Amino acid sequence: MTRPRTLYEKIWDAHVVEQRPDGTALIFIDRHLVHEVTSPQAFAGLRTSGRTVRRPDLTLAVPDHNVPTTPRKDAAGNRLPITDPESAAQLAALEKNAPEFGIRYIDAVAPEQGIVHVVGPEQGFSLPGATIVCGDSHTACHGGIGALAFGIGTSEVEHVLATQTLLLQPAKTMEVRVEGDVGPGVSAKDIILHITGVIGAAGGTGHVIEYTGSAIRALSIEGRLTISNMAIEGGARAGLIAPDETTFAYLKGRPYAPKSADWDAAVEYWRSLATDPGATYDKVVVIDAADIAPSVTWGTSPEDVVPITGTVPDPASFADPSKQAAAAKSLAYMGLEPGTRMQDVPVENIFIGSCTNSRIEDMRAAAAVLKGRTKAPNVKWAIVVPGSGLVKAQAEAEGLDRIFIDAGLEWREPGCSACLAMNPDKVPAGERCASTSNRNFVGRQGPGARTHLVSPAMAAAAAVTGRLTDVRELID
Amino acid sequence: MTPLNQVEGRAIPLGLKNVDTDVIIPAHWLKTTTREGMGRGAFESLRADPDNLFDRPEYKGAPILIAGDNFGCGSSREHAAWALGDLGIRVVIAPSYSDIFSGNAVKNGILPVVLPQAAIDRLLEVAATDPVSIDLEHQTVTTPFQDRFTFEIDPFRKMCLLDGLDEISLTEKSDAAIGAYEDRLDAERPWMRPAA
Numbered sequence: 001m002t003r004p005r006t007l008y009e010k011i012w013d014a015h016v017v018e019q020r021p022d023g024t025a026l027i028f029i030d031r032h033l034v035h036e037v038t039s040p041q042a043f044a045g046l047r048t049s050g051r052t053v054r055r056p057d058l059t060l061a062v063p064d065h066n067v068p069t070t071p072r073k074d075a076a077g078n079r080l081p082i083t084d085p086e087s088a089a090q091l092a093a094l095e096k097n098a099p100e101f102g103i104r105y106i107d108a109v110a111p112e113q114g115i116v117h118v119v120g121p122e123q124g125f126s127l128p129g130a131t132i133v134c135g136d137s138h139t140a141c142h143g144g145i146g147a148l149a150f151g152i153g154t155s156e157v158e159h160v161l162a163t164q165t166l167l168l169q170p171a172k173t174m175e176v177r178v179e180g181d182v183g184p185g186v187s188a189k190d191i192i193l194h195i196t197g198v199i200g201a202a203g204g205t206g207h208v209i210e211y212t213g214s215a216i217r218a219l220s221i222e223g224r225l226t227i228s229n230m231a232i233e234g235g236a237r238a239g240l241i242a243p244d245e246t247t248f249a250y251l252k253g254r255p256y257a258p259k260s261a262d263w264d265a266a267v268e269y270w271r272s273l274a275t276d277p278g279a280t281y282d283k284v285v286v287i288d289a290a291d292i293a294p295s296v297t298w299g300t301s302p303e304d305v306v307p308i309t310g311t312v313p314d315p316a317s318f319a320d321p322s323k324q325a326a327a328a329k330s331l332a333y334m335g336l337e338p339g340t341r342m343q344d345v346p347v348e349n350i351f352i353g354s355c356t357n358s359r360i361e362d363m364r365a366a367a368a369v370l371k372g373r374t375k376a377p378n379v380k381w382a383i384v385v386p387g388s389g390l391v392k393a394q395a396e397a398e399g400l401d402r403i404f405i406d407a408g409l410e411w412r413e414p415g416c417s418a419c420l421a422m423n424p425d426k427v428p429a430g431e432r433c434a435s436t437s438n439r440n441f442v443g444r445q446g447p448g449a450r451t452h453l454v455s456p457a458m459a460a461a462a463a464v465t466g467r468l469t470d471v472r473e474l475i476d
Numbered sequence: 477m478t479p480l481n482q483v484e485g486r487a488i489p490l491g492l493k494n495v496d497t498d499v500i501i502p503a504h505w506l507k508t509t510t511r512e513g514m515g516r517g518a519f520e521s522l523r524a525d526p527d528n529l530f531d532r533p534e535y536k537g538a539p540i541l542i543a544g545d546n547f548g549c550g551s552s553r554e555h556a557a558w559a560l561g562d563l564g565i566r567v568v569i570a571p572s573y574s575d576i577f578s579g580n581a582v583k584n585g586i587l588p589v590v591l592p593q594a595a596i597d598r599l600l601e602v603a604a605t606d607p608v609s610i611d612l613e614h615q616t617v618t619t620p621f622q623d624r625f626t627f628e629i630d631p632f633r634k635m636c637l638l639d640g641l642d643e644i645s646l647t648e649k650s651d652a653a654i655g656a657y658e659d660r661l662d663a664e665r666p667w668m669r670p671a672a
Contacts, residue, residue, distance in 0.1 A: 017657040018650050022631050026650055028657050030668060038553065040509035051644070054654075057670060066507060086507035093509050125670060137552040137576060153554035153580035154511075155643070163647045165654055169630065171575075201494050202546035205572055235549060237575045255672045262667035269665060301494050322493045322544050322593075329492075420551075422503040441498040441550060443521050 004276035006173050007242050008208045011148040011273065015131050017165055026165045030130035031147075033116045034061040034103065034157070036094040037422065038135030042158035043097040054164045056102040060125050063091050064115045066423045067108050069385050069412035079109055087423065101161070114388025114414040117141040117355035121225060122390055124254025128243035128270040133160055137232045138355045138438065144225035145251065146243030146273060148208070151232065171237050172282040174207040178215040180289035185472040187365060188223030189357055189436065189455035191215065192230040193295040197305030199285055204236030207283060210275065211241050215289040221250040222361035229356045230438050233302035242274040294471050296342050297440045297453040299330035304440070306342060308458065308470045314338035333442055334450050335430070342468050345452070349433035350375070350382035350409070350463040351445070352456050354419040357436035358387030360394050362456040367400040369460035369474055375408040376466025382409040383425065385417040409463065421446045434462035477585045479640035483566050483610045486538040487603040488529050491596070493544030497556040497577065500548065506555050514555055515562030530563070537563075540608055542599050543570040547588075548577025557584040567610050569617065571596055582633045585640065587612060595625045612637060 005013070018026040032055075039061070046052070053059060066087040072080055082088040091108060098105035106113050112123065117138055120126035128146035133139060135157040142149035156166060176195055196203075209231050216227065224241045231239025248267050251257045258266040293307035304327075306313070315327035315338070331338065336345070352358075352366050363386060375382050384404045386392040392414055395401055401411045418425040419437035421444065427433040429448025436459050437444075440451040452468060461471040505517030522528050529535055541560065547570040548556060557580040560568070568581065569589040578588040589610065591599070595617070599608060602619045609618045612634065617625045636643065661668060 018653045020632075024630075024632055026647065026653070028654070028661070037506050041511050041554075044509070049644070055658075084507075089509060090507060127668070130668070135552060135554075137550065139552075151552035151576055153552055153557070153576060153583065155554060155580065155583040159644050159647065162644050163650075163654060164658075165647060165650075167632070167643065167647060201549055202572060202574075205546065206575060232550075235546060235574060256670040258667035259671050262671070266665075266667045301496075303494075322491075326493055420498075420503045422506060439496075439498070439550060441496045443502050444498050447502070447521065 004279035006275045006279045006281060007146070007210055007240050007273055008148065008171070008173050011129055011131065012170060014129070024167055024169050027131060027168050029133050029160050029164050029166060030058060031125060031132040032059040032160050033120055033132065033134035033139070034059060035065055035116050035134070035136065036063040036090040037065045038154050039097065039157055040090060040093045041154050042161060043101065045158045046101070046161060051162045053101040053103060053161045058164065059103045059161070061094055061098045061103050062106040062113060062116050062119050063094055063108050065416045065420065066090060067415045068424050069415045069417045072109050072413055111389045111393070114391065115355045115358060115416055117229065118358060118387030118391065121145055121221070122254065122388055124251050124257030127251070127257065128247055129273050133166065138229050140231040140236070140239045141225050141229035141355055143228035143231060143239035144221060144241055145247050146241060146270065148238055148240065150238040171208040172206050174204055174209045174236065174283040174285070175281040176209050176211050176285045176287065177213040178211065178287045178289050179213040180215060182215055182289045182292055185294050185457065185475055186292050187455040187457060188219055188226040190292055190295045192227045193297065193305045193453060194292045195287060196230060196234045196302050198287060199234045201233065201301045201303040202235040204231065204234040207236050208238045208240060209234065209236040210281070211239060216241060217244070220361055221246060222359040225359065226356055230302070233438055243270045294455065294458050296458065296468055298334065298336060298342065299327060300333055300440055300442050301326070301330070302438065302440060302453065304330060308342055308468065310342055312336045312338050312340040312342065343470060344467065345432065346378060346467045347432045347434045347452065347462050348378060348380045349427050349431055350379060350459050351418040351433055351435040351437060352459050353383070353385030353387070353417050354437035355387065356438045357456050358385060358391065360391050362436065363391065363395045363400050366456040366460040367403040369457050369471060370407040370409070370463065371403050373407055373464045375463045378466040379463055382463050383412050383418065384409050385412045386414050388414050407463065418445055420444060434459045434468060477640040477642065480566055480585055480587055480637045481612050483539050485540060485607050486535055487540035487542050487569070487599065487608040488535045488538050489600040489603040490529060490541060490543045491600050494546045494549055495543050496550035497548055497553050498550055500556040501553065501559040506553060511558045513562065514559035518559040518563050539564055539566045540610065541565050541568045542596060542603055543568060544596070545571045547573050549574040552576045554580045557581050557586055560586055569596065569599060582636060583643065585637065587637055589617060589627050591617065591625050591627055598623060
């Protein structure tokens, strides 16, 4: 009998092309997602060295990072130009590189265009048990369907394009088990913010985190993608959630997913991937779901998490001197005083979107809070950015767009938007944003912008009151 | 890639922990299709302060950067490594790095040295006034005051840095093994090919 293995070890073992004596292995990559920002230099490298893409059939390109989220076509259906010349040049490069190298390409006006990490699972291009890479750290997202997925740099993008492999050192394994039921108003986003607060921004470094436990099993695929998406914010290379009936039901019938007899064979294989009884992890963290409140960040690291009922911490309260210094710096940047109640912090901007929270369930959660309400007068800018054209169409079919618009929010075209200040959607310097994105780094949403990470329902609640708000006060 | 073995010079005593790649190079500098010139945007938010470390005469062009835990966390952007390289930095010394950043650094001829916080604290002190030396072959960091710290590094990364190797050319030597794996995958899990 073979040694019991974790989900991670099973996926790793199934992808070893060549084991090296130093412990590294050449690992086969099943799916490569490409976007406009981290790929131009990789394609240029291929061209310079006269190399081709080894497996264009396993590669999918879609622009998302710097496409504007304002309308892309005029009333007559003609494509509108992108006004920023640098963004336009990056998009043009991808548009030229994809056909030149024979890669599948979803263009900026295609109905299924969207954020690459929303599009992959939605199209069934991402599959359980697959190795998936993309030149973007939030590739960890695809772990929500049980894929070993991680972000890579541009040199590695070029390496995968040329060889369909990566030379990797096996990661350590970490289990984060969340047991029990979460309370009302607590979403997948609150679970992952809470986890990041507990383990810290470097807590998962060198590890792949498998999220287990009844609170994780109870989540939809949308929620699981949210959890795994932010594995990187805890420093982990990747997140994983074992594929189960929820996963199979989500993937069945999607365009690139296996069909008929192939589907049955695939499901049988995917079922075999779950961590064996008796397998051990290098590190285990257990969290009681009942301890998780709707959560919010106060600082400039995603580990700076408190319950919405909490207060801004005093830097002196941290044991680690370097954390004390970092916290003091964060508070200065954030313009916050220790002891301030989080619920007393006003916000002028609301961003509902990003690869963390732009799927249909996120749209529904935000709309449920906003229905019949309007945004507060001090909220100057509030945008809802669906993760893909398909999410947008679904939301519109359900009338969610009307709820947002009636509440005074803007309903946009899909893209990465205000998550990263690369496209026109930015938060002005010195202003706050209740944001459903994944990073509250200095300058992340624009130079000087102050980000508070929250769930979609919490962002909607903040839009209504004009301050960080406990969404439980607005729901039954 | 330029080979790297011995580096001696001033070390920028940044010392901060959780320095993310958005701080190293903000996203608006990523709107380019080449690798060059990123140094201009490096540490932009920190350098907005006229008294910042990077632009002090003694640290201009310094080949070494000393930082705190979890250096290079966040975004996978290799632009962070390009920006450091363009600033002239060949070695970063920190207690820990994000996994993606350390890989990107090595691929761009930048050595990420891992030392415990106590050693970092001592080096920060030295760097305020004096140069620091790194010897990759012998895996040491030394100072003019007889401090000597040894560090661990993955042998493959060490070889790549010492020889300035191009990883794609190395992997291409495994072409037959990759082909054999692809055949096996098609036989065992034919449904892994995208259906459409």
